[in-house]
Each structure stands twice: as C-alpha cells, then as structure tokens.
Amino acid sequence: MNERKIVIFGAGKIGRSFIGQVFNLSGYEVVFVDINKQLVDLINQQKQYRIVIKNGEEDELLIIRNIKGIYLDEEEQLMSELNNTKIMSLSVGQQGVGTVIPLLARLLVVRREKYGDVPLDIIIAENIRNADRLIRKELEKQLPPDYPLEKLVGLVETSIGKMVPIMTQKDIEEDPLQVFAESYNSLIVAKNGFKNPIPDIPFLAPKENIKAWVDRKLFIHNLGHAATAYLGFKKYPDAVYICEVLEDQELLDTVRQTMLQSAEILRSLYPEEFTLTQLKEHIDDLICRFRNKSLKDTLFRVGCDLYRKLGPEDRLAAPVHAAVRLGKPYHLILNAIIAGISFRAKDENGNYFPSDRLFFEEAVRGPRYILENVCKIRWESGKVGRKN
Incomplete structure (x- = not known):
C-alpha cells in the first residue's frame, strides 16, 4: 500500500x-x-x-x-x-x-x-x-x-x-x-x-474541537465575505470586485463591525476555544485578504447562490439563530441579510446564477417572506426568532 x-x-x-x-x-x-x-x-x-x-x-x-x-x-x-x-x-x-x-x-x-x-x-x-x-x-x-x-x-x-x-x-x-x-x-x-x-x-x-473552527470559518470568513458583497452591491451596484467596494472606508468599517458582532456570538458559543483578541486579529487579516487586488474576486462569486448562502445553517442566518439563543446582538448581521435579499450581481457574461432567478421571483413577496421561508427566521412585531 x-x-x-x-x-x-x-x-x-x-x-x-x-x-x-x-x-x-x-x-x-x-x-x-x-x-x-x-x-x-x-x-x-x-x-x-x-x-x-x-x-x-x-x-x-x-x-x-x-x-x-x-x-x-x-x-x-x-x-x-x-x-x-x-x-x-x-x-x-x-x-x-x-x-x-x-x-x-x-x-x-x-x-x-x-x-x-x-x-x-x-x-x-x-x-x-x-x-x-x-x-x-x-x-x-x-x-x-x-x-x-x-x-x-x-x-x-x-x-x-x-x-x-x-x-x-x-x-x-x-x-x-x-x-x-x-x-x-x-x-x-x-x-x-x-x-x-x-x-x-x-x-x-x-x-x-473542529466544530468551533468550522463555525469560525462560517461565522466570520464566510459572513464577512457575504456582507461585503451584499452591502457593497447595495451601495455600488455597478462594481465588479470585492476589493473595489472595500476602498470605501465607511463600508469597510461596517463590514468589520458586522464581523465583530458575529465574533462575539462565536466566542459565546466556544469560550474555551477563542479569545476576542484572536478573533479581532483574524478579522483584520481576512479584511486584508479580501482587499487583495490581484485576486480579483468578484461580488458575483462571493454573493451568488442566494438560496444556499441565506439558508438557515449558512453564513448569515446561522449566526442570527445562535444570537437569538444566546441573547446577543445581531442587528448588523440582519442588515447584511436584508441587503442580500436585494443582491442582483451578474457574471462576466451578464448572467445571473441559475437558481438565483427563482430566488428573485420569491423575493418580490418582500424581505419578511425571505426571512421566514429561506432563512427560517421568524419575524413577529419587529422581533426575530427561530422559525420551526
């Protein structure tokens, strides 16, 4: 052998x-x-x-x-x-x-x-x-x-x-x-x-504890990437690259604060695995990598496939569900989800991700419908909870 x-x-x-x-x-x-x-x-x-x-x-x-x-x-x-x-x-x-x-x-x-x-x-x-x-x-x-x-x-x-x-x-x-x-x-x-x-x-x-590290990737890396794509497209719908929208200092600060909010949730889930200092260093390193101009990573690649990326166990909704259980703040993450519902970036040939067209048809029913039926987030009188 x-x-x-x-x-x-x-x-x-x-x-x-x-x-x-x-x-x-x-x-x-x-x-x-x-x-x-x-x-x-x-x-x-x-x-x-x-x-x-x-x-x-x-x-x-x-x-x-x-x-x-x-x-x-x-x-x-x-x-x-x-x-x-x-x-x-x-x-x-x-x-x-x-x-x-x-x-x-x-x-x-x-x-x-x-x-x-x-x-x-x-x-x-x-x-x-x-x-x-x-x-x-x-x-x-x-x-x-x-x-x-x-x-x-x-x-x-x-x-x-x-x-x-x-x-x-x-x-x-x-x-x-x-x-x-x-x-x-x-x-x-x-x-x-x-x-x-x-x-x-x-x-x-x-x-x-691999579960903690898988969630670190999901709650911070994937979340930060998606937040950049969705918030970046909302502000700059003609932009192509992730590094491009992160030239906006205000947007960069919002993305970083969103990642830090998720880091607090992650640290509450795994208090013996991570310190806040470690997670802050990881976030700053990720943002530096996101800004790598030679990588030419696109808003389309990072943000497309909305059914999966806004799903209940994925990068944005999963931290919200955890925050609800733990009683932690999640408003910045929720704001990124709302931006994601309006994400309409196209590839280099002017095409949408195939399944995203179906998502767009559902999205005309409004953000609350997507939150409840795709993200499985219950919305009652302005309060968020887990939809069973």
Whole structure:
C-alpha cells in the first residue's frame, strides 16, 4: 500500500489549488477523480498543472507534478487506486456528494475484501457544516449492515479558508488546467477524525474541537465575505470586485463591525476555544485578504447562490439563530441579510446564477417572506426568532 498517495474526488479549484497542492508539495502522488472527462484527459496528457498565486505583488507560479486523473465511471481503475492508499479527499460540492457516496460505498466493501480491516481516512474538503454527520449518514444507507464504519472510515472534517476566485473565460482558454488562488494554505482538520496516523506534512493544522473552527470559518470568513458583497452591491451596484467596494472606508468599517458582532456570538458559543483578541486579529487579516487586488474576486462569486448562502445553517442566518439563543446582538448581521435579499450581481457574461432567478421571483413577496421561508427566521412585531 502506497503511504504517499492521496486520491482526490473532485479536480475542481479547491481540489487542485489547495488539497492537491498541500499533499503534492509534501511528496504525495495525487490521483484526481472527476466527472469531467475532458478535464481528466488533460490531466493525463499534461501530467502537471499550474497554480498562479495571487499575493498582491508579483504573481508566483507553482507547477504541480506527479499527478494522474481517473474518470468517475472508470470504476475498476478507481478501485485499484483507492485500494492502494490510506487517505482520500472529497471536494465535489454539496450536490456532488450524493453522486459519489454510492460509488464510494461499493469501493469500501471491495477494499475490505482485499485488504481486511485497513482504515481509510476521508478528508472532507467541503464547506458544509456538520459534514462528517452528513457523509456518515449517507454511507450508512449504502453500506452493508455489518460493515464496521466507525472502525474503518475516518471522516475528517475541515475548515477550508483558501480563496479561489472565478477565472475569466480568457484565462481558462489560455490554460484549462491552471487555477488562480491566494497564498493562504492552512488546512484545518479534525484531529480526532483520523483512523490512521495523521500525515506529518506542512500546512496541516489538526484541531481537537473542529466544530468551533468550522463555525469560525462560517461565522466570520464566510459572513464577512457575504456582507461585503451584499452591502457593497447595495451601495455600488455597478462594481465588479470585492476589493473595489472595500476602498470605501465607511463600508469597510461596517463590514468589520458586522464581523465583530458575529465574533462575539462565536466566542459565546466556544469560550474555551477563542479569545476576542484572536478573533479581532483574524478579522483584520481576512479584511486584508479580501482587499487583495490581484485576486480579483468578484461580488458575483462571493454573493451568488442566494438560496444556499441565506439558508438557515449558512453564513448569515446561522449566526442570527445562535444570537437569538444566546441573547446577543445581531442587528448588523440582519442588515447584511436584508441587503442580500436585494443582491442582483451578474457574471462576466451578464448572467445571473441559475437558481438565483427563482430566488428573485420569491423575493418580490418582500424581505419578511425571505426571512421566514429561506432563512427560517421568524419575524413577529419587529422581533426575530427561530422559525420551526
């Protein structure tokens, strides 16, 4: 069994720019699995790809080698690769998880038949709250009743903080495999999720209380990003970039105060994990990263997909629900949600995110309707509560 190989389901931006990079630069062979046959063919033809690091000054270029690709339907080849490793990663997006899990369950059964009780660790590189519970629940549906899931599968939650912007069509045509990203590379993982020894590699940051760190990403990073997009679009509807709207000092201060309000909520949830000083430093670092002009992160990318991003367990509504339970202030976060309901940014081709068109049709019923039916926030006589 190859101790220095990782199989990555999902050869998208996070798979290539983050998980693939972190492990490849630590001497791992990287096997990408994807449903996009053209992408898989390119990986196998070129046997390398470029990561362009946008660090605010001159771009830095990384070449990732020792890679191969497998098409998702090539089950026999995939089985051979997965049988020969102790670690894999999922980076397919929330919708893709449902497609991959039945296949993964079949592979786990064959793996056990061939190698016996050798554990496989799965790094869940998805921005999904309680991702380990979701994956476990779906695997339990697909695996035989006598399969010892708790013993043989390590479900390793992560907090993915790396920003990977949308690339222009011109950039993609220039090199379909290249990916742009910031220099941030800290991969926060659940220390207790591993069944095998934790890989001793740079950039890996194991945490005892991963739930706190997942919520830190959601309540501060994701919230601050969304607040910037929604408040920025409200004030500057013709703006394109996140860094552009943050040139407005008043807007920047409002975003920072909104993030600080959420930080107070987070600290109340996890008083033993974070100090206010630590969270303030994290917020200032994030704002500095948001303002990175070379990253060219767009309002559209950060703010689109409104059903998900305004959903009850996501970046803005989840902190409000927690604030209601804890009796903490949330008015600034609520203001960002209201701005989000009116968010209408388009991509470089003048198109809305597909499902956002349906959201717009519902939004004509007014903010209260969205708060109650999308965010699951009950609004009674000016007071906010959780809608059951």
